Amino acid sequence: xxxxxxxxxxxxxxxxxxxxxxxxxxxxxxxxxxxxxxxxxxxxxxxxxxxxxxxxxxxxxxxxxxxxxxxxxxxxxxxxxxxxxxxxxxxxxxxxxxxxxxxxxxxxxxxxxxxxxxxxxxxxxxxxxxxxxxxxxxxxxxxxxxxxxxxxxxxxxxxxxxxxxxxxxxxxxxxxxxxxxxxxxxxxxxxxxxxxxxxxxxxxxxxxxxxxxxxxxxxxxxxxxxxxxxxxxxxxxxxxxxxxxxxxxxxxxxxxxxxxxxxxxxxxxxxxxxxxxxxxxxxxxxxxxxxxxxxxxxxxxxxxxxxxxxxxxxxxxxxxxxxxxxxxxxxxxxxxxxxxxxxxxxxxxxxxxxxxxxxxxxxxxxxxxxxxxxxxxxxxxxxxxxxxxxxxxxxxxxxxxxxxxxxxxxxxxxxxxxxxxxxxxxxxx
Amino acid sequence: xxxxxxxxxxxxxxxxxxxxxxxxxxxxxxxxxxxxxxxxxxxxxxxxxxxxxxxxxxxxxxxxxxxxxxxxxxxxxxxxxxxxxxxxxxxxxxxxxxxxxxxxxxxxxxxxxxxxxxxxxxxxxxxxxxxxxxxxxxxxxxxxxxxxxxxxxxxxxxxxxxxxxxxxxxxxxxxxxxxxxxxxxxxxxxxxxxxxxxxxxxxxxxxxxxxxxxxxxxxxxxxxxxxxxxxxxxxxxxxxxxxxxxxxxxxxxxxxxxxxxxxxxxxxxxxxxxxxxxxxxxxxxxxxxxxxxxxxxxxxxxxxxxxxxxxxxxxxxxxxxxxxxxxxxxxxxxxxxxxxxxxxxxx
Numbered sequence: 001x002x003x004x005x006x007x008x009x010x011x012x013x014x015x016x017x018x019x020x021x022x023x024x025x026x027x028x029x030x031x032x033x034x035x036x037x038x039x040x041x042x043x044x045x046x047x048x049x050x051x052x053x054x055x056x057x058x059x060x061x062x063x064x065x066x067x068x069x070x071x072x073x074x075x076x077x078x079x080x081x082x083x084x085x086x087x088x089x090x091x092x093x094x095x096x097x098x099x100x101x102x103x104x105x106x107x108x109x110x111x112x113x114x115x116x117x118x119x120x121x122x123x124x125x126x127x128x129x130x131x132x133x134x135x136x137x138x139x140x141x142x143x144x145x146x147x148x149x150x151x152x153x154x155x156x157x158x159x160x161x162x163x164x165x166x167x168x169x170x171x172x173x174x175x176x177x178x179x180x181x182x183x184x185x186x187x188x189x190x191x192x193x194x195x196x197x198x199x200x201x202x203x204x205x206x207x208x209x210x211x212x213x214x215x216x217x218x219x220x221x222x223x224x225x226x227x228x229x230x231x232x233x234x235x236x237x238x239x240x241x242x243x244x245x246x247x248x249x250x251x252x253x254x255x256x257x258x259x260x261x262x263x264x265x266x267x268x269x270x271x272x273x274x275x276x277x278x279x280x281x282x283x284x285x286x287x288x289x290x291x292x293x294x295x296x297x298x299x300x301x302x303x304x305x306x307x308x309x310x311x312x313x314x315x316x317x318x319x320x321x322x323x324x325x326x327x328x329x330x331x332x333x334x335x336x337x338x339x340x341x342x343x344x345x346x347x348x349x350x351x352x353x354x355x356x357x358x359x360x361x362x363x364x365x366x367x368x369x370x371x372x373x374x375x376x377x378x379x380x381x382x383x384x385x386x387x388x389x390x391x392x393x394x395x396x397x398x399x400x401x402x403x404x405x406x407x408x409x410x411x412x413x414x415x416x417x418x419x420x421x422x423x424x425x426x427x428x429x
Numbered sequence: 430x431x432x433x434x435x436x437x438x439x440x441x442x443x444x445x446x447x448x449x450x451x452x453x454x455x456x457x458x459x460x461x462x463x464x465x466x467x468x469x470x471x472x473x474x475x476x477x478x479x480x481x482x483x484x485x486x487x488x489x490x491x492x493x494x495x496x497x498x499x500x501x502x503x504x505x506x507x508x509x510x511x512x513x514x515x516x517x518x519x520x521x522x523x524x525x526x527x528x529x530x531x532x533x534x535x536x537x538x539x540x541x542x543x544x545x546x547x548x549x550x551x552x553x554x555x556x557x558x559x560x561x562x563x564x565x566x567x568x569x570x571x572x573x574x575x576x577x578x579x580x581x582x583x584x585x586x587x588x589x590x591x592x593x594x595x596x597x598x599x600x601x602x603x604x605x606x607x608x609x610x611x612x613x614x615x616x617x618x619x620x621x622x623x624x625x626x627x628x629x630x631x632x633x634x635x636x637x638x639x640x641x642x643x644x645x646x647x648x649x650x651x652x653x654x655x656x657x658x659x660x661x662x663x664x665x666x667x668x669x670x671x672x673x674x675x676x677x678x679x680x681x682x683x684x685x686x687x688x689x690x691x692x693x694x695x696x697x698x699x700x701x702x703x704x705x706x707x708x709x710x711x712x713x714x715x716x717x718x719x720x721x722x723x724x725x726x727x728x729x730x731x732x733x734x735x736x737x738x739x740x741x742x743x744x745x746x747x748x749x750x751x752x753x754x755x756x757x758x759x760x761x762x763x764x765x766x767x768x769x770x771x772x773x774x775x776x
Contacts, residue, residue, distance in 0.1 A: 146430040150437075164586055407444050414445075414579050415452045417586035419464075419568075 007082040010047060011118065017043045018092045019113045022099040022106040037100040044089045051081050056285035084124035086282055086429045090249055092117050095131040097253055104131055112139055121214035125207050125426040127225040127245035134222060142219035151391045154406075155213025158390040161409045163206025166378050168418025169370035170199040176366050178341060181354035185363045189354040191372075196341050197334040198375045201230065203425045204243070209390065216391075224389060228382045230333070233314050233325040235299040238333060246282070250275050273297040283340070283429050288348060292339040299332060370416065449579040457578050464585070465569045467517050468533045476539045478515040480764075483527045484547040486520040487689055487746035492739045495750040501687075502545075504757035507775040509768060512542070519569075521562040523552035524669030529573040531673055536680055543767060545760065546673065548686040548719075548726065549746060550711055553666045554658045555609075555622075559602035567591040612659050617703055625653045629700065648742055649699040655744045656696060656704055660711045667718075674724045683767055684724040687760055688715060689746045694735035727763035729756045 021040035025033045049057075058074035065072035095116070098104035107113040116135045117123075177184050177192035184192075208225035215222045229242035239247050258271040273294060280293020307313065314325065342348035385393055394402055462469050471481070482488065482502040489500045499507075502516035517530060527546050534541060551557050571585045572578070584590065593601070606622035619625035629650045634642040660667060670686065677684035697705045712730045719726045737752035739745065748756065765772050 144430070146433050149434060168586075403440070403444070406441075407448065410441075410445065411448045411451065414448065414583040414586070415456050417583070419585050419588075421588045421592070 004080060004082065010051075010082055010085070011088065014044060014047065014089060014092050015110075015114045015117050018096050018117075019107065019110055022096050022113075023108070025096065025100050026106040033100060037096060040096045041093060044093045048085060048089050051079060051085055053281075053285045054079070081428070083427055087126045087128055088117055088123055090246075090282075091126075091128045091130075094128070094249060094253065095135070098131060107131070107135065119215070119220075121211040121218075121220075122222055125204070125211075125424060125429070126243075127208060127211070127223045128249050129222055129245065134220070137220050145219060148216055148219045151395070152213045152215075152217030154391040154394060155209050155216060155389075157213075157406065157409055157413070159206045159209030159211075159213055161206075161413045162202050162209060162378070162381075163424070164417035165412040166374040167199050167202035167206055168420070168422050169374045169416070170195050170202065171418060171422045172367045172420060173371040174199050174341070178347070178351065181347075181351045182358065183364050184354060184358060184366070185361055186355050186358040188363060188366060188368075189351060189358060191368070193338060193351065193355065194330075194334050195371055195375060196337050197230070197330065198378050200337065200340070200425055201226075202374075202378055203422075207424045207426065213391075228386050230330050230379075231326055231382055231386055232329050233322050234303050234329055235296060235332060236303050237314075238329055239296070239300070246279070250279050254278060269301050272300055276300070286344070288339045288342055288344060291345075292336055295336045295339065299336070370418075445579065446577075449577045452579045452582065457572075457582075460582060460585075461572055464572055467519055467530060467569075468573060471515075471517050471530060471533060472535065474515045475535055475541065477513055478539070478541055479512040480509075480514045480543045480545060481534065481541050482514050482516040482545045482547075482687075483522070483530055484516060484518050484687075485522045485549065485746075486518070487547060487549065487748070488516055488518050490739060490745075490747040491753075492747075492749040497750045499750075499753070501748075501753045501757050501760070504754055505545075505760050505764070508757070508761035508773060509764070509771045510773055510775075512768065512771050514545075519566075521557075521560065521566060523549065523557065523566075524666045524673065526566055526570055528669050528672050528676075529570040531676060532575070533573060534682070536682075541682070543683040543685060543764070544677065545685040545687050545764075548670070548688040548715060550689065550691055550708065550715075550730070551655055551744065551746070553660050553664050553711065554655055555602045555605040556655050558665060559598040559605070561595040561598055563598060564592055564595075606654065609658070611657060611707070613703065613706070622654055622657045625657055626650050629653055644742070645699070648695075651744060652696050652700050652704060656691070656708050658711070659707065660714045670715075670719065674719055674722070677724060678722045681723070685760070685763060686715070686719055686724065686726045687756070688712065688726055688728050688730055690729045690731065690733035690748070690752065690756060691746070692733075692735050692738050692744065693731055695738075725763060725766070727760050729759050732756055732759055 018040055021036050021043075024036045025040075028036065055076045058076055061074060062072050095104065095107075095113075099106050107116075112135065115138050116129075116131055119129070119134060119138065122129060122134075174192050174196045177189055178196075181189050181192075205226045212222055212224070223245055225243055225245050227241040227244065229238050232238040232241055255271060255275045258274065259267060260271070261268055263271065276293040276297030277290050278293070280289040280291070280296075283289045283292070314322065338348050338351050342351055394405060397405070458469070482505070484502065488502055491498045491500075500516060500518075502514050506512070506514040519526070524546075531544065531546075534544070549557075567590045568585070568588075571590050572581045574581050574584070576584075603623075606626070608621065610620055611617070611622070611625070619628060630646060632641045632646070633649060634645040636642050674684060676682075691708060693705055693708060696708060708730070712728065716726045716728055732755045733748055733752040737749045737755075739747035739749060761772070761775075
């Protein structure tokens with residue numbers, strides 16, 4: 001993942017192909033519409049496949065050939081994944097699909113369409129916006145408003161705090177333990193597994209909030225990508241609160257076309273597994289991501305089947321059972337994250353082994369203080385923001401309280417942020 | 430709208446100013462200890478110090494078989510037993526770092542009588558300027574920059590310093606070797622370091638069996654890449670040493686630049702007199718530039734014979750005891766202009 005200036009041509013190619021495809025689809029009738037949609041999808045997915053999955057496919061072919069005692073000598077490409085490719089291809093694809101479905105008029109102005117794909121706050125790591133919302137917002141006239149600057153500033157400040165003070169203070173602990181798990185005591189490995197849950201959340205949530213704030217300053221509203229996901233009572237609910245723009249994308253363009261929940265239970269189960277495995281693969285060209293997705297799918301199936309067998313339904317509101325369910329969901333999600341964070345299966349296995357077997361080894365020094373303090377801060381913030389957003393929640397508090405919060409956030413951001421260089425985790429996708 | 434925004438910006442500035450004070454009293458010292466322990470040490474030791482000695486590894490590096498392990502600053506101190514010379518060391522440090530240490534000397538209380546700063550010829554070359562060690566070194570001085578402390582801390586979090594990757598630095602280094610023209614007052618066939626290095630690499634040295642002596646060739650090439658340059662006014666290190674000389678002049682602090690010895694013997698035998706010419710020319714540039722006002726250059730360039738260098742197969746300023754002693758003696762003699770009354774012949 002890197003920014004290479006010539007890769008901008010890829011973006012221009014995607015823009016041009018989808019712009020022309022949508023215009024053509026709108027003008028045509030019958031099966032030719034489908035032909036142009038397929039052309040557009042192949043171009044988008046092909047681009048993604050070439051840059052992201054080519055070498056991965058080769059590696060797998062080598063393995064498959066070896067099963068049959070044959071040798072396969074692939075030509076691996078020395079290419080770097082363009083930054084944010086998975087995000088803007090998905091965004092662009094959603095537009096042509098919507099035009100094909102007749103729910104969206106094709107954009108006649110290339111500039112507006114290009115602006116939709118290239119809209120800088122969310123171009124690199126989402127949220128993956130739909131043309132219906134962002135495209136139309138970009139078409140409207142926008143004037144500077146104080147409220148936008150104010151809300152935008154609040155969101156950017158909060159996002160920076162979440163990324164730089166929370167995520168970047170947790171990262172050293174996690175990275176250290178994950179780099180050589182057998183060196184660490186089981187408790188520390190367990191700590192790293194749970195802390196990674198907070199790190200990835202803070203890292204991505206921070207980015208999304210900064211994107212939201214930057215867009216807001218321009219009077220553009222983009223969607224919330226997170227809604228306190230670790231306060232979910234089940235994995236099913238977790239996926240309505242985590243990376244919402246991607247979950248809804250897969251829901252609309254894969255899950256529903258596969259039949260959604262209007263199919264038999266076994267077929268629905270397969271659909272769920274397909275959607276989550278593809279979602280895993282979207283994250284990265286590695287089987288660990290596929291397993292990560294599959295485990296989430298399996299958890300959703302488990303939840304559905306157990307609730308059916310036990311006739312158990314999660315009630316609204318907060319009570320002891322729901323708190324326990326929330327803790328359970330967090331623990332499950334954290335263990336599944338192991339496959340997301342580990343570079344490969346041997347590393348994931350090592351983490352699990354160290355977690356189970358290293359109880360007796362001495363604790364090695366790790367930078368734990370800020371990591372734990374800011375994780376607790378993140379939990380408190382999530383409780384405070386439950387089903388809301390920072391700018392909305394803070395906007396209704398009294399001025400002295402509000403400014404005191406700003407002061408604390410600024411202080412933590414400026415004086416306590418992590419000092420090592422950690423790029424946004426989702427930039428690699 | 431603009432009035433509202435300006436009022437809020439003003440409020441923010443006041444808040445940040447207040448937070449800066451809080452940071453100064455709370456986390457600053459801890460951050461400084463973590464990122465730049467040398468300045469913490471400097472402040473701690475200043476009340477008992479007469480002379481500060483800023484150095485890189487040349488000061489404390491010893492040869493394994495040395496029976497006496499004292500550093501250059503400690504040996505120098507033997508000549509001035511009634512004075513306290515305090516060394517502040519950090520490996521790979523150079524003028525760009527020393528300048529920040531220097532400005533953190535407290536001038537109001539216990540002002541030191543003098544400051545000695547090592548002047549390392551190699552630190553002016555592309556090899557060192559674009560070294561991969563530069564990133565951590567630059568990181569170590571962010572908190573010392575002349576801005577509000579809280580802002581410095583924020584800059585550190587943002588990695589807002591000379592924070593190039595190793596690959597970028599290597600590219601810069603190679604570019605400099607390829608493009609910078611070497612200047613000689615006499616005709617010389619190689620125009621750049623790259624050309625010279627390329628020539629040296631073409632089997633300049635062979636073994637008795639006729640095969641290339643790779644070890645010797647590598648060392649000769651390294652000597653070219655290390656010492657083949659002309660120091661000019663736009664060299665970043667010159668700017669750093671200019672700054673230090675001006676600062677000391679302005680604040681009435683006596684300054685000594687301790688120009689370290691380089692292995693001229695090996696440079697001559699491995700590469701030739703042209704390289705030695707450049708080394709001496711660069712020495713003359715520094716001596717002429719800084720021997721003025723309350724600044725003095727102690728010239729040790731030729732003080733240490735080739736066999737007294739610890740690293741015989743590389744270019745370093747790591748000396749055996751005899752080498753360190755030679756430099757310390759020179760330095761002690763140089764200090765006599767100011768501290769003659771304190772001087773005692775130790776050896």
